[in-house]
Amino acid sequence: MSTLEAIIHEARYIAAELPNITALQDALKKAKEWAAQAEDLLDPHHPFSYLDTLEELVNRGRPIPVRLDLLPQVFYPSSF
Numbered sequence: 001m002s003t004l005e006a007i008i009h010e011a012r013y014i015a016a017e018l019p020n021i022t023a024l025q026d027a028l029k030k031a032k033e034w035a036a037q038a039e040d041l042l043d044p045h046h047p048f049s050y051l052d053t054l055e056e057l058v059n060r061g062r063p064i065p066v067r068l069d070l071l072p073q074v075f076y077p078s079s080f
Contacts, residue, residue: 035068039070
């Protein structure tokens with residue numbers, strides 16, 4: 001996500017229309033939201049990680065076109 005943030009930041013200085021920047025911004029927003037939810041569920045102080053909640057989170061994370069570092073940990077929580 002940090003690479004994507006840097007690309008979006010640098011694109012502000014390009015004096016041309018970059019239609020894909022909007023798509024990148026949307027993907028980054030979704031990735032950040034997903035990562036925040038994943039971190040919350042993987043927090044050992046979180047009272048319960050319900051299976052359906054984890055499955056929903058994994059299913060929403062798969063199509064996001066950004067590498068989500070926590071996706072394998074949510075998918076296989078015992079490896080966390």
